[in-house]
Amino acid sequence: VLKAEDQSALLGILGNEGLLCVGDYLAAYETAARYGAGIAAAVARPSDTSQVSAVVQYCVSKGLPFIPQSGNTGLVLGSTPDNSGAQIVLSLDRLRSPPQIDVANRSVTVAAGTRLSELNGCLEPHDLFLPIDLSADPMLGGMVATNTGGARFIKYGDMRRHVLGLEVVLPDRQGTTLALSRGLRKDNSHLDLRHLFIGSCGALGIITSAILEVHPRPQQTAAALVIPSADSTVMEILRKFETDAGDTLTAFEGISESAMRRTFAHIPSLRNPFGPAIPPYALLIELASSTRHRPGERSLEDFLQMLVMEMADRPEPLVTDAIFGDPAPFWALRHALSEGLRASGRIVGLDLSFHRNDVMRFRRVAIERLNEAFPDYEVCDFGHIADGGVHFNLVTRSNQPEDTTSSATRLRDYVLTLAVDEFGGSFSGEHGVGRSNQAAYDKFTPPSIQHYAGAISSLFSTAPAAAVRFGPRPLIGESNDQ
């Protein structure tokens, strides 16, 4: 709980509606979207950048630990307070001045507390959108802080690619506010500090607003659920799509039988297009074009169908079956997977990333070894095959309680070691570094990188040096949803 003196000082900065100290109001800020919860000393809700700066100044000068939070949709405890009860949540949810759209520059200035859905709602009348697709509806500040990727990465890239400018408040005694870049697309006139803050998970500073490049909305979309004839054909199918469909390819997602089976069983509203014979692996493939379909031209749907048929009609087919049609139900399945798995058992959720030609190989090896070593768990993976990302979820086969803490920790370490040390992968492809990934960060990040990352942190912060390293700090940010 906050001392009376600190409470009145923060009230002086923020006003009554800007500071929450009572239990009931804190709960939403203390509970992570999917895993875990903590205890906040209070929630500070500044309404503009100067209030953010004033709160930071006060907290730094008094040595009060704080943790920035925007949508709190992250999965790695990056924006949720710990259990000490000492941390102040610095929520950005009132930084919500309306998006300022610059149609000619094809860009938009957004405040950190703006939801992705809200931004895209504002952009729609201009036929523009921010093409980051994910299951959650995070706020833009957290999306920049964690460099959100998502399911259409292969076409549109991550948040980094869209950030033309940033406003950042540093965790120093002055609450220094930096304006980094000015919305220009080309600017090689200085060291581009902007990119340090993108993906820094809140450890280097608090993102209060951003200038984002936005894109014309697709005018045509087509999708299919494609069943590869074997694991080993998946990369060949991808290559054929990249060669023949070029950059109309907007998604190439893989989904395991186990993930589909559990999701269909636990989310009854979802239509199962396969019936009882769920295939061992399915690909959700989407094409999109930003040009309109014109009379006399082949539709994108016909084009997709033709490409898939070419792969099926071979002496050694790459594809054994496919379902075409409205993309919406395919994406509904894709976006329901996390929820479905969670309902089906206890999850150890890992967000791995590989050279993309290693994904299917890793899967094979890992499943084989895990069936031996951790028979209580089933691998229920799905992921972004085209960019090498895989949400490698391990879910208990039964829902019976057991002493999972230690087995889950061992399992987690076992898989991460395999992924990083044997396959050269990453222990966090998209989700960022939060409390959940701290042990992995300490174990797998090369000491030289830890050294320089820590040194850079210290440059921007006047917190005591001991507290300053990239990773577990009072000041850490939010991570994005998968």
Next chain:
Amino acid sequence: VLKAEDQSALLGILGNEGLLCVGDYLAAYETAARYGAGIAAAVARPSDTSQVSAVVQYCVSKGLPFIPQSGNTGLVLGSTPDNSGAQIVLSLDRLRSPPQIDVANRSVTVAAGTRLSELNGCLEPHDLFLPIDLSADPMLGGMVATNTGGARFIKYGDMRRHVLGLEVVLPDRQGTTLALSRGLRKDNSHLDLRHLFIGSCGALGIITSAILEVHPRPQQTAAALVIPSADSTVMEILRKFETDAGDTLTAFEGISESAMRRTFAHIPSLRNPFGPAIPPYALLIELASSTRHRPGERSLEDFLQMLVMEMADRPEPLVTDAIFGDPAPFWALRHALSEGLRASGRIVGLDLSFHRNDVMRFRRVAIERLNEAFPDYEVCDFGHIADGGVHFNLVTRSNQPEDTTSSATRLRDYVLTLAVDEFGGSFSGEHGVGRSNQAAYDKFTPPSIQHYAGAISSLFSTAPAAAVRFGPRPLIGESNDQ
């Protein structure tokens, strides 16, 4: 000239073929591609990363200034030694192990001394390419160090977008070699130091190799020279292309009458498609598609023609004329402009960048004011309208010698002040910070950015603190061509 002791130590590291000390051999390394020259103490040409590290170690420990250089095609004296004769050129031109292409991962590992044309030659049999287009043929190390953009930026982005991994040698006593990222597309597991070195112009470290994402080659291309009915319609034409042609739009370049007139006059091999009536402004517009043209479909060329015709057939036409046909001669004109202008007079060459809706407005204002204030110079600009970049060249109307040094300096400062202070633009959109841009860096870069950039430099370098700031240092890198 190198002391005998240093010469023999460097010979010990590099062998005979790795160290050039004699005038004749130095010339190519002392002379910049287009503007300026200097005097080198020697040229060190390491043949692998460990030799780079050993040379750096030696130079740092002895306090010998050195300047990294790869293709030396830059335009801002970023890789050319100064006139002191004290600087050792650290050339990367022997770091040339053949590109290692990973077709499944759609990536390639390249050594810093590889030429862009050479890389693309190796990629062509796989129907892949690195889609950075520029007039020069730089080496990949310098392209990463200066974050090269170029003429197809609007579609493919800059070098930053393609770098999946980097190897860097730091200018410290150990010649520390860092491997940053490992070729993964998604990796949010640590502070992404890679992006600090991209575009750092050699000031933070020497890039010895990179893992780059490469792209499917376009299967169809169409281009036109389009004459807008007025300056004010240019942005509307761009918007229409972005809406209707979507991401098939690969280039949207503007060229002034003065730039074309001088180029046609001085490069006789170039065909002038306009005859004597060169229009006041022309747009080079290119569409490309990575899908093959299939029978029965409209060709990209027809599509381009249709879009342009729609813009011409209006009550108030956006376009008054257009030339369609083989893209090659259009690009030949575009890429000959720099050379043509150089042949036509003395140049003050500026590489500006704006919010893209400010480009045409800046042009109008600047031309008006410059005709008053600097009547000896003619504005001969061309640029990347779609990304806000403009090569704002000022060329003397006559070729007569005069005391240009001071007037050129005044002119430069006049235009940069207008661009940066009044229009919020950048004084170096693509070319980076080299000796030529040092005064601009000092004047226009906000002190807070200079402060943090300098502090970050010091982290990676053990050169004396006084010598360490972003910008003019013994250790600065190469900049790319326009």
